[in-house]
Amino acid sequence: MMAMMLFMVSITTFAQDVDAGLAAIETSTESLKRYVPVVTNLCYAIAGIVAMIGAISVYVKMNNEEQDVKKSIMMIVGACIFLIAAAQCLPLFFGL
Numbered sequence: 001m002m003a004m005m006l007f008m009v010s011i012t013t014f015a016q017d018v019d020a021g022l023a024a025i026e027t028s029t030e031s032l033k034r035y036v037p038v039v040t041n042l043c044y045a046i047a048g049i050v051a052m053i054g055a056i057s058v059y060v061k062m063n064n065e066e067q068d069v070k071k072s073i074m075m076i077v078g079a080c081i082f083l084i085a086a087a088q089c090l091p092l093f094f095g096l
Helices: 002-063 069-093
Strands: none
Touching: 002 069
16 A cells, blocks of 8 residues: 555655646747747858958959869868758748
């Protein structure tokens, strides 16, 4: 009988902990959702900065007649495409 009572007490305690955990997860999810637009705009800003610095770098390489200009262009374009795609997928990941 005593074991049964201890079992019932532990189940109710566990149920209270689960409810508190679910509430904490929902609170953190809501606070993360508030940061998604900020991070999206930050990704766009970083992509713009990468594009500007990359354009200057490619211009300097073209003027110096270096051999790996195409490689630099492809790397910069790839980085910008990745940042823009990440900014577009971030809201979808959090369900906004």
